[in-house]
Amino acid sequence: MALSKKPVNGMKDILPAEMEIRDYVTSVIKETYRSFGFTPIETPCMENIANLSNKQGGENEKLIFKVLKRGEKLNLEQAKEEADVVDFGMRYDLTVPLTRFYSNNANDLPSPFKALQIGNVWRADRPQRGRYRQFTQCDIDILGEPSNLAEIELITATTTTIGRLGFKNFEIRINERRILKAMAAYSGFDEADYDSVFITLDKMDKIGTEGVAAELADNGFAQESIQKYLDLFALLAGKKDVAEGVDILTQKLGDYLEAEVADSLKEIAAAVNATKAAEFELVFDPTLVRGMSYYTGTIFEIAMPELGAACGGGGRYDKMVGKFTGNDVPACGYSIGFERIVLLLMESGFQIPEKPKKVAYLVEKKYPADKLVDVMKQAGDARANGQTVLVVRMNKNKKFQKEQLQAQGYEEFVEFFNN
């Protein structure tokens, strides 16, 4: 078979200029999250295929890169379906592996456990511009903390990180699955239909109120419920302040909305707003749904003015660890859009602060070996003093060589001739 110079279809090589930004973003993330007491962990990039196919992953389960069985376990001749020939799969997110990790290692972990994960995930999406089939996710999660301290810490840690990366004027949109449900219940939808209603509601920003009304009607819901439901959103229009929005709902929904849910969301907002370490706005968004069915409480999303789409999000998922252990553990997580952040920084011509000075030593080709030793010594001293020193042979076209080096960030040149 012929060798291919290209990476696997839909995946990409990362060149030094992008790697420099990625490494910088990673270091800011790690340092900031660590200051909040999050501790890094890592799980294997593969999971047993059963763990990836238990309906927790939603649509992502259709996009798994599956790993062929090996040796005696593989029996191609008798294989009837995919499940017969694969045993592992590449993880499509970091949340499913985290819950497995927690179930496996809970005895060796503190409670609450604050996890930081930065790692690659794989999704066999149709390849398209700017969207890759291997990409980095960056998640923080708090397991074992039932109170809204988890939400407060997650939102504060995330906004502090995004702020330190130089972003301003972003929004954190917040909602509660139990508020979503209370609004649906109040409007007269059946509990069995909530998921369908929320799927339609989730399109609000794309198809507008009329579009949502039409789709709900198409799906056969009663006109009365639809009207009642949309009136609620009309009532909340422009009410970005969390406390104000929640108070309106408390008054309107009555017993449908538990006081504890309303109070908790207001507490989160008060704490987050009072301790801001970045320029952002916390916004109540009653249309926020978040796709994954595993969320059980608060949900949130980051919206960047530079981006149409969300740049990360998360929420509370108190029922997921229980799928592994039989015992539920309160859990709440926040994923930031690592790839989008890198892309925005690349496109903005972002310059990394406090880079070491880069010096290139150009050594004439005929430079004798014994004198080269002194060049290497000089380079060693400069490196020990924090400089980046590149020692290279001098090309015939020195002017062009220097231009190339300048493009790589070398700002000073030292030339060594044998004379």
Place this chain on the structure above:
Amino acid sequence: MALSKKPVNGMKDILPAEMEIRDYVTSVIKETYRSFGFTPIETPCMENIANLSNKQGGENEKLIFKVLKRGEKLNLEQAKEEADVVDFGMRYDLTVPLTRFYSNNANDLPSPFKALQIGNVWRADRPQRGRYRQFTQCDIDILGEPSNLAEIELITATTTTIGRLGFKNFEIRINERRILKAMAAYSGFDEADYDSVFITLDKMDKIGTEGVAAELADNGFAQESIQKYLDLFALLAGKKDVAEGVDILTQKLGDYLEAEVADSLKEIAAAVNATKAAEFELVFDPTLVRGMSYYTGTIFEIAMPELGAACGGGGRYDKMVGKFTGNDVPACGYSIGFERIVLLLMESGFQIPEKPKKVAYLVEKKYPADKLVDVMKQAGDARANGQTVLVVRMNKNKKFQKEQLQAQGYEEFVEFFNN
């Protein structure tokens, strides 16, 4: 299918204590290598299966985790062999992907190109204690540098890094594929038999001179050649100094050893020894073979006194890029044993220098939400000042909770009561 709490067979979860060491090692590696002008790159974890099966990977090619084709491309019913159902494979090293990367991106890369890669690789080895099927490799490579400046920089950069990680008294063993060949030629072996002879020679440290003699005889080589060959090694016994060893060989082998090869190795040794930034010894080891058939010149290995086995190695492989492009590009690389270094540091009870102060705020469960805001503010200020601050709810058994936190490195406690 039942969910599994365990990671995939032969792979491991990495807990915070180990991650802290891994992150520290990674940061020292990146910072040190960067000071030598190496620039990080990344390739996808998967490669087209043909690229991984072109005989460059030696025995590792038998250990590939292969990725099942997807959608219409997969036709299980008509599949006769593995090759019919897979299109990608997990990389088993970072060298094959690097040469593909270089072939794909050479126009956008400087020359010479100094690459740094830290990434996971996968090998479907039989699972065994302390050896995992997913592990991290850390490689530096210089492409496009024909002179021994490449070897000098690689060895100096690697030893500086290992030294900064706190290791002392290690050895860098060095040899040359062309010296290996000259010694074999001088002894009268046929060129076609070199690989077989070297496989036996490679066992010298395990089976000794007598064992090597016996195996060569078993393989049918002439007694005269065997004797002549082993006499050479006897002559070199204890001659650790590179210049001394090479001079002895120059005298003995005559025309079999090119002067340029001998001079180059002596130049490398002189430069490395003169610019040492760590406590190590550069040692001439004429029995050093290095397994991979792609090496064409200098080869080297790190030996740690703490370890029986090598802790990394590398060499020159000038013919590998040409497999992709048709045009050979001089190349030389050095891989350090990331996992072994982490293991040695873990076992030695290594403490990371200059860690931020870790403070835990214990907040009484009944602490009111409005006052919690002030706690969060105080935490925010301390974090901005470089402290790690964990805000947690106070448990009933506060003594036990504090012990647990101390075990995580929290050295100071602040308690918040509602009174």
